[in-house]
Amino acid sequence: MALLQAIPQPKPGLHLIATSPSLQHETGTTLFKPTQFTDFTQNHYDINSVDAVNGTSETPIGFDPFMTNVSQGLQSSQYNPYAEEHNPLAGASASYYGAQNTFSTPSQPLQYHLYYPLAPIRDTLQPYQRAVFDLFLPESLREDLQKRSEAARQVLASQPGVQSPSLQQYHSLVPLDTKLKNAPGIFGLPTWVWKANSRKNGNVYCLRRVEGFRLTNEDAIKAVNSWKKITHPNIVTTVEAFTTRDFNDSSLIFVHNYHPLSKTLAEHHFPTTTNRFSRTAPVPEKVLWSYLVQLSSALKVIHKAKLAARCIDISKVILTDKNRIRLSACSIYDVIQFEGHRRTEDLQQEDFLHLGKLMLSIGTNTPLRSTHDLRAVLDQFSRSYSSDLRERVDWLLSAPQTQLKTAEQLICDLATHIDDVCVASFNAYDEATIHLGRELENGRLVRLLAKLGTINERPEFDGDPNWSETDHRYTLKLFRDYVFHQVDSHGNPVLDLGHIISCLNKLDAGTEEKIYLTSRDHQSTFLVTYRELKKQVQAAFGDLQKGNTKQQQQNSRGF
Known part of the structure; x- marks a missing residue:
């Protein structure tokens, strides 16, 4: 491995100096080539896909988690990623996005490890010596950022007879769902999630379509304006909402900020494919405290704005980074249940109950249903975690006695553990500053x-x-x-x-x-x-x- 060290200056009469050995970059050795498959329809998503919605950081190169019946293979022919013309090697179109693929992807998987250490690191390096990869971002961080960028730029290729809808200023829709059928979710109506680009600013957004909803009151759509003012690191920002008939029905579209490679807590903690011979280890208590602190901070901002989250569900809280969660799908209930006329104070108290159920579900590795006895599940929860965490979850599940629960009260009870989250956040900030x-x-x-x-x-x-x-x-x-x-x-x-x-x-x-x-x-x-x-x-x-x-x-x- 070439080492970066002090290099003596050339002496008169010498043309060039012989220095350290050559530095070789790792080049690609395989060619990505997906096979043909049927036209795109919403009912063709593969619910048994190993990877989560919107991809994961562990997604293997060349694997497409969005569509079904896609068998993708790798050729053994040598590939030069620096060549401008790949026809002699690939035997396909040289354009960056191939028209023959349903998902338009580069003709070769991106080379994530161009600066990956090619040999073990020597512990005998002098203080003035550096390895090559010490001058760049860590290979794991660079790979993750490149995968996020690749996921944000992924588009659907045009095919005869198949046309992706264009919703107002949003175009290039890409489905992020892996649902096999449009079954009603927690909102009571079928929903679909898409990624789309905006013609106004060129940014990428997440579109959630509520299928079959007919807007009867124009004031209901105005409820989104209050959510547009909320900006919080643990809440997915709401951009706008509108109705459309571009799907040949009456649909309601909610536009939120897009976080590539994110997945829900349900997909993270309850994967669809598990080894039946292995026992799932309980989630570390520090992770649960971190979840509780982040969601409590989000509730504090929401309740202070005279709103209620109403979407604290394991399928609507997304994981965007290591132990970094965000509330998604906010404002949807406020529109589709606008005629309910429920008091905001009652809805805010339900937020604490739903937060407690969320903690129980993750801690016991059990998706809770309405038929579950919460007290029995809480006893099971207390066998794996400390009494301090059990008391906080018990407080969230219990009904208010003399006065209503407040997010400020919950934040005060979590002061000790907020310090742990802050320390971890500051350490991550310092590391990012170094990079x-x-x-x-x-x-x-x-x-x-x-x-x-x-x-x-x-x-x-x-x-x-x-x-x-x-x-x-x-x-x-x-x-x-x-x-x-x-x-x-x-x-x-x-x-x-x-x-x-x-x-x-x-x-x-x-x-x-x-x-x-x-x-x-x-x-x-x-x-x-x-x-x-x-x-x-x-x-x-x-x-x-x-x-x-x-x-x-x-x-x-x-x-």
């Missing part, structure tokens, strides 16, 4: 490389075909060779990422360190500092900017 700091350094180098790339080997500028080969631009060309085109004593290319990053950092800082540059024919030599090279880069790039501004002015005048 962003690495990417900040990489961003500086990318901007510097962009400047060098526009200067070096430019065919012609300002009527001079030798512009990039004269004056200080010629020195920058020699510096390019010094950084990127080193060879060893046998003339073999030397690929040392440490040398490249070290030189670019010194150039960006403009240090006083001197380097010895020589031409390829050894006829010209220069002894310059990084500060002088930095001034030369700024001067040459400034000339290009002036030329670009002059051309824009001429175009604006009609020349």
Whole structure:
């Protein structure tokens, strides 16, 4: 493995320095090629899919969790992810999105491990030495972010006779449900979940369709306006709601923020496929405390706005990150049950009861139904968890005695455990700051490389075909060779990422360190500092900017 370490400067008379061994990137070895299947219909979702709705971070590369009867295989032919034309290898269209696939995906699974450590880490590294992957995001975090981006960009390919509906300004609908049939859920009506893009701002949103709902009161849809004002890290933000007949019926559409690769707590804690010979381990108590603190914080904001959540159900609380949950599907009950005229105070007290049932269901690994004896389930719950947690769940399940329960009271009772959640959150924040700091350094180098790339080997500028080969631009060309085109004593290319990053950092800082540059024919030599090279880069790039501004002015005048 190439190590990034202090690199001695070249001595006069030497062209390039032989440094560490070559750094090889891992390239793809398989080709993604899904097979053909029938036209898309809503009733073709596979409820027995191993993966959860909207995918998971453990989804294998090339597996599509959304549709049924899709058998996807991997070819054994060699694939070059850097080639512009893949027809000789793939035997298919070279476009990024293949028209023959129901789900339009890249012709090759993304290479998530381009900087993955190729060998075990040595514990004998010196303080000034770094491994290659120490300069970038951790491979697990980078892979997760790339999968989220890929899930957000996934679209349905057009097929003859199959047309995805376009709802007002929302287009490119992709189903996120794996339901086999449109059975009524907790709302009493069949619902479907979609991902769609907005024509207004280009963002991706989550659309929840309530099938067969007929709006009889125009004031009901206005109830969504109160939810649009609520912004909380544990609540999925409501964007808008509208009615449509684009599905050949009367449907109600709710638009929420989209969180890729999220899944419900029901899918996370009650997977559809389990090993019948293994016993499910109880959920750690710290996880339950974290759930309780986050949902209590969400209820505090909701109740303070004179609203009630009404959707604290294991199928409507989504897991968007490690132990990070959010209340989804808020505001739906307020619209479809607008004629109920129930007191908000009574609905808020039901929120505490539903929260208690949620904790019981997860703690006992038992989906609760109306026929369950809550006291018996609570006794089972107390066998696995502390008396402190049992008392909090008991308080949530019990009816209010002298005064109504409040979210503020619940938050005060959870003060000790809120501290644990805050510590974990701050630690995650510090870790993210460290990773962003690495990417900040990489961003500086990318901007510097962009400047060098526009200067070096430019065919012609300002009527001079030798512009990039004269004056200080010629020195920058020699510096390019010094950084990127080193060879060893046998003339073999030397690929040392440490040398490249070290030189670019010194150039960006403009240090006083001197380097010895020589031409390829050894006829010209220069002894310059990084500060002088930095001034030369700024001067040459400034000339290009002036030329670009002059051309824009001429175009604006009609020349």
